Structures are given as C-alpha cells and as structure tokens.
Amino acid sequence: MPQYQALRQFISTVSPLPEEALDNFTEIWKPFSAKRKTTLTRAGEVEKYLYFVTDGIQRVFYFDDHQREATIVFTYPHSFCGVADSFLLQSRSRFFSETLTPSTFLRTSFHELNELMKRSHETEHAIRMMTNYAFSGLLERMAEIQCFSAEEKFRSLLARSPHLLNMIPHKYIANYLGIDASNFSKLLSSIRI
Amino acid sequence: MKYKTFKLLDQLHSSAEQHIHLAITEWQQLPTVRLTTQPAQGSWSAIECVDHLVSYGRYYLPAMEKAIANAAGTALSPGFNSSFLGNYFYKLMLPQTNGFPKKKMRSPKNHLPTQITDPEIVINEFISQLEKLQVLIRAAYKINISKAKVPISIAKFIKLSLGDTLLFYVAHISRHMLQAQRALQTEFYRH
Numbered sequence: 001m002p003q004y005q006a007l008r009q010f011i012s013t014v015s016p017l018p019e020e021a022l023d024n025f026t027e028i029w030k031p032f033s034a035k036r037k038t039t040l041t042r043a044g045e046v047e048k049y050l051y052f053v054t055d056g057i058q059r060v061f062y063f064d065d066h067q068r069e070a071t072i073v074f075t076y077p078h079s080f081c082g083v084a085d086s087f088l089l090q091s092r093s094r095f096f097s098e099t100l101t102p103s104t105f106l107r108t109s110f111h112e113l114n115e116l117m118k119r120s121h122e123t124e125h126a127i128r129m130m131t132n133y134a135f136s137g138l139l140e141r142m143a144e145i146q147c148f149s150a151e152e153k154f155r156s157l158l159a160r161s162p163h164l165l166n167m168i169p170h171k172y173i174a175n176y177l178g179i180d181a182s183n184f185s186k187l188l189s190s191i192r193i
Numbered sequence: 194m195k196y197k198t199f200k201l202l203d204q205l206h207s208s209a210e211q212h213i214h215l216a217i218t219e220w221q222q223l224p225t226v227r228l229t230t231q232p233a234q235g236s237w238s239a240i241e242c243v244d245h246l247v248s249y250g251r252y253y254l255p256a257m258e259k260a261i262a263n264a265a266g267t268a269l270s271p272g273f274n275s276s277f278l279g280n281y282f283y284k285l286m287l288p289q290t291n292g293f294p295k296k297k298m299r300s301p302k303n304h305l306p307t308q309i310t311d312p313e314i315v316i317n318e319f320i321s322q323l324e325k326l327q328v329l330i331r332a333a334y335k336i337n338i339s340k341a342k343v344p345i346s347i348a349k350f351i352k353l354s355l356g357d358t359l360l361f362y363v364a365h366i367s368r369h370m371l372q373a374q375r376a377l378q379t380e381f382y383r384h
Contacts, residue, residue: 035331036210037324102210166218169320170313185313189224 003031003054003106010052010078014133015126025123028116029106034099040082041097047086049107053077056103057168060095061175071176073141074100074164081105084134100168150179154187194275198338201273201356206330208363212370213323221316223377228312232379241306242373243319246366248304250322252346253362254329260355261332264341273338279357282345286364292371301347323366330359 004026011017017025029052034040041047043063051058058081062070072095075081086093090110117124144153154177158165164173174184220228220239228240237245275283289295309315333341333355341355353361 035206035327036213037328166222169217169317169324170221171317171321181314181317182311185225185311188313 003104004029006054006078007052007106011126015122015129017122017126021120021122024116024120025126028108028112030108031104032107033104034102036099036102038099038103039096040099041086041093041095043093043096045086045093046090047083047093047097047110049082049109050087050113051075051081051105051107053079053081054104054106056099056101057164058097058099058103059172059176060097062095069175070178071172074161074168074172074176076161076163080130080134084131088131100172145178150177150183151187151191153177154191194280196273196275196356198269198271198273198356199334201360202330202334202338205359205363206327208367209323209327209330212366213320213327215370215374216316216320216323220373221313221320225312227377228316229309230376232376237306237372237376239373239376240309240312240315242369242376244306244309244315245300245304246369247315247318247322248307249346249362249365250319250326253343253358254322254325256343257329257355257358257362258325260341260343260358261329261336264336264355267337267340269334270337270339273354273356275357275360276354278351279353279360282353282361283357283364286361286368288364288368288371292375294368294372304346326362333359 007029008022008026011025012022032049032051034056040049040051040058053075054077057074057076059074060072060081060083062068062072081097083093083095083097085091086095087110113127117127144156148156154173157173157176170184170188171181174181177184177187179187220243223239229238231238231241285296285298287295336355338356338359339354342352343355343358345351345353345358
C-alpha cells in the first residue's frame with residue numbers, strides 16, 4: 001500500500017498525528033484514477049472530494065463565457081488537489097479542475113472528512129495546518145503575479161516545480177504565467193542560453 | 194476485419210497516449226533549428242510533418258465530434274466490423290514494422306506544410322489535437338462506432354464509420370510521427 005504510506009507520511013510532516021488518529025485518517029481514503037484530460041470538477045458544481053495525488057499532474061483553472069482562461073495552480077505528487085474553497089465551504093465552484101497527465105489519487109468525501117474532524121481534534125488541527133500552508137502559498141503567488149516579470153515568474157515556477165517543463169504541454173505553463181505560446185517559446189529559448 | 198470494440202478503443206487510446214507523451218516529453222523541448230531542418234532537399238522537416246498532421250486534425254476532429262454527437266442514443270456494440278474501404282485506407286496508412294510506410298504517397302495540395310514561423314505554436318496545436326482525440330475516443334465508448342459516420346476529407350460524399358475513421362486517423366499520425374522522428378535523427382547525426 002505505497003499510496004497510503006505516502007499519505008500517512010505527508011500528513012505527518014504537516015502535523016504529526018498519534019497512531020490511532022493516523023489510522024482513522026487513513027481509513028477514509030479510497031483509490032481513484034483518471035486518464036489524461038479528465039475533468040474532475042466543473043464550475044458550478046460543488047467539489048465533492050479532496051484528492052491526494054499519488055501520480056500525474058493536474059491543474060485548477062478559471063474559464064469564463066468570454067473564453068478567458070487562467071491556470072490557478074498545478075498539483076502533483078505528493079500534495080492535495082481539487083477546488084479547495086468549494087470543498088471546504090461546500091459551495092459552488094468557480095473553477096474547473098482536470099488532469100493534465102494520467103493520474104492516480106486517493107480521495108475522500110467532504111462528509112467523511114468533516115465527521116472525522118468533528119471527532120478528532122488532532123485531525124482538524126492537521127487540516128487547518130494544511131489550509132494555512134495553502135493560504136501562505138496563495139499570498140506568495142499574489143505578490144508574484146502583481147510584481148514579477150514573466151521571466152521571473154517562470155524562474156520561480158521552475159525553482160518550485162522543475163519537472164513540469166517536460167511533463168505537461170507548454171501551453172498550460174504559458175497560461176499559468178499569463179503569456180501567449182509565442183512569447184513562451186521566446187522565453188524558453190532565452191532561458192536555455 | 195473484425196475487432197472487439199472495447200479492445201480496439203483501448204488500443205487507439207493508448208496509441209494516442211504514446212504520441213502525446215513523445216510530443217510533450219521530447220518534441221516541445223527541442224530548439225527551433227532541430228525541428229525546422231529538412232533531412233534532405235525537399236524532404237519534410239519534423240515540424241512540417243507535424244504541420245501536415247495538424248491540417249488533417251482541423252478537418253477530422255470536428256467531423257468526428259459531430260459524428261459522435263449525431264450518434265447519441267446509440268449504444269456500444271461488442272463487435273466492430275471494418276468496411277472494405279475503411280480497411281483499405283487503414284492499411285494504406287499503417288507503417289510497416291520497420292517504421293517505414295509501405296507506399297510513398299503524395300500529400301493533397303491543401304495538406305502540404307505551410308510556411309512555419311513559430312514551431313512552438315504548431316506543436317501546441319498538435320498536442321491540443323491529441324488531447325481532443327483522446328477525449329473523443331473516450332466518448333466513443335458510449336455510442337455505436339459503426340453507426341456514427343464521418344465524411345472523408347478527399348471526397349465528402351464518401352462516409353466511413355467512426356471506427357474506421359479512428360483507425361486510419363491514428364495510423365496516419367503514427368506514419369508521420371515516425372517520419373518526423375527520422376527527420377530529427379538525420380539532423381542529429383549530421384551535427
């Protein structure tokens with residue numbers, strides 16, 4: 001059960017759980033897999049699941065009636081995935097989430113996680129810590145979006161996630177950086193030199 | 194030729210997966226000069242092969258999507274029979290085991306490579322098309338692939354079943370991706 005072992009390790013680095021709480025936490029997750037370009041959640045739906053990524057790359061993105069598209073975040077092993085705000089608030093999602101490569105996950109429902117959090121203070125604490133880290137990452141990205149040049153954003157992404165460059169189509173990276181494919185190609189060749 | 198529908202669609206999906214994997218992990222990483230160098234005078238460069246495939250995708254992907262939509266309400270049939278004509282086109286496209294085409298063909302004028310200014314844009318469109326192809330193949334599991342009909346690009350009054358169309362379309366991609374790989378190899382050894 002390497003998938004479950006990865007989940008246990010991951011949550012323990014966020015916030016160590018006593019053995020029993022860790023077992024209870026592990027029990028609510030079920031394996032799930034999806035092929036490339038599978039929509040996991042559509043805008044307008046409520047995010048039903050929290051995903052723990054064990055293989056593959058996914059993204060959460062905004063897409064509106066004017067065909068405007070913004071890639072908000074990439075996820076990959078080992079991290080959580082899904083439309084976080086819709087999941088936590090059980091409100092309609094404003095975003096889509098989809099796989100960008102064939103992916104495997106463990107996933108749990110809001111109901112099961114919520115019931116567990118009601119019973120276990122340690123688990124609730126661990127999930128709160130997760131949310132804290134996600135929030136912190138979000139603020140960092142806000143600053144990058146407002147201040148950084150495309151090249152700086154690209155370098156920052158490569159420092160965090162160098163493997164993305166040869167695992168997903170570049171159009172998604174270009175979209176994440178807020179530039180078009182042609183400019184991305186120029187950026188890529190300038191960085192190669 | 195008789196096929197088991199499930200197995201056929203599984204195989205087509207995994208072929209498309211291999212194609213897209215190669216395009217993502219290798220081709221989109223290559224510098225422009227490698228993609229655009231012709232292996233010999235008048236032979237297509239790798240990016241010209243891709244451009245040729247893209248021109249067919251622009252016709253066949255919307256055509257297949259329409260065929261699938263029109264066949265909504267039909268159900269998957271466990272067996273699929275390739276038509277005489279479908280099998281002929283498929284065999285014509287299918288590369289031999291050594292990777293070379295059985296018969297060299299001339300490309301129709303409207304599918305000849307165009308002047309390519311930015312290879313990254315061509316590769317992007319090609320990858321988007323392969324992603325779309327996989328989504329369509331997954332949609333094909335829910336309908337009868339014999340009853341969904343697609344008009345062929347060279348003669349719109351001739352229609353092939355979706356199953357036959359997918360077979361030759363995917364074989365055609367294999368054919369030119371192998372050609373593109375050969376073009377890249379030649380260029381590689383010369384330098």
